[in-house]
Amino acid sequence: MDARPDTASGYFGAMGDEYDSLIRRALPNYDEMIRELTAYLPAHPRRALELGCGTGNFTLALAEHAPDCALTVVDASPEMTELTRERLAALHPDSAGRSTFVISRFEDLDSVSEAFDLIVSCISLHHVTDKGRLFRHLHEALSPGGALRFADQMLGGSQASQDRNWERWLEYCRQPGHCTEDEIQGLLDHAAAHDHYIPLAVHFELLEAAGFTGIDCVWRNGMWAVVTADASGGN
Ligand SMILES: C[S@@+](CC[C@H](N)C(=O)[O-])C[C@H]1O[C@@H](n2cnc3c(N)ncnc32)[C@H](O)[C@@H]1O
Numbered sequence: 001m002d003a004r005p006d007t008a009s010g011y012f013g014a015m016g017d018e019y020d021s022l023i024r025r026a027l028p029n030y031d032e033m034i035r036e037l038t039a040y041l042p043a044h045p046r047r048a049l050e051l052g053c054g055t056g057n058f059t060l061a062l063a064e065h066a067p068d069c070a071l072t073v074v075d076a077s078p079e080m081t082e083l084t085r086e087r088l089a090a091l092h093p094d095s096a097g098r099s100t101f102v103i104s105r106f107e108d109l110d111s112v113s114e115a116f117d118l119i120v121s122c123i124s125l126h127h128v129t130d131k132g133r134l135f136r137h138l139h140e141a142l143s144p145g146g147a148l149r150f151a152d153q154m155l156g157g158s159q160a161s162q163d164r165n166w167e168r169w170l171e172y173c174r175q176p177g178h179c180t181e182d183e184i185q186g187l188l189d190h191a192a193a194h195d196h197y198i199p200l201a202v203h204f205e206l207l208e209a210a211g212f213t214g215i216d217c218v219w220r221n222g223m224w225a226v227v228t229a230d231a232s233g234g235n
């Protein structure tokens with residue numbers, strides 16, 4: 001696998017289903033984070049947009065949570081999109097039949113113009129440089145009162161907590177049976193080239209400025225957090 005592809009989606013697309021092994025060896029509490037993100041979804045979304053499906057781990061959780069929901073899944077990687085499409089078709093064929101897959105960068109999402117009552121994302125938004133613009137766009141794409149729910153990797157609130165978070169992450173990666181030094185170097189190269197972290201407090205400011213209300217962090221473990229926010233205008 002090329003450790004230095006041009007884009008984040010190129011990096012993930014080249015992994016294929018190896019991603020599922022690496023992500024669990026490199027991200028503490030990955031499955032718990034997906035469960036927590038799912039636990040804070042609205043009960044009966046009708047039209048949901050997911051940004052960044054990867055191999056579909058959260059897409060499948062979403063389909064299980066909301067079997068009647070029409071999903072629009074956006075990812076810039078054709079390989080990842082196809083993996084998710086296949087898995088969804090195998091495990092949740094009804095959801096797959098109602099799903100639309102869009103191969104696009106999140107930054108170019110003008111093509112998705114319908115109104116959603118739910119927008120979700122799992123560890124994907126930190127690849128976007130201008131999160132203020134993205135959040136404004138997502139607010140526009142939500143119907144009044146619609147829900148934004150995402151998990152993501154973020155900076156610590158101080159340099160000291162960031163340094164500690166980073167150190168603890170590398171300790172996790174280096175545990176026996178987790179990552180090789182080559183894999184860790186690949187992750188570090190990827191992070192340096194494609195990740196744009198901001199602190200939780202800055203997410204809150206940008207979400208509020210974009211028009212979101214009820215902004216909260218409902219789960220956190222070191223660098224990873226689950227954030228909830230609602231589009232203004234609902235009841
Ligand atoms: C870390 S993976 C997360 C996948 C999955 N949601 C999960 O929880 O395992 C990030 C995904 O976002 C996609 N991606 C990264 N940056 C992107 C961008 N700017 N536009 C569209 N897709 C992007 C990648 O192709 C990849 O599938």
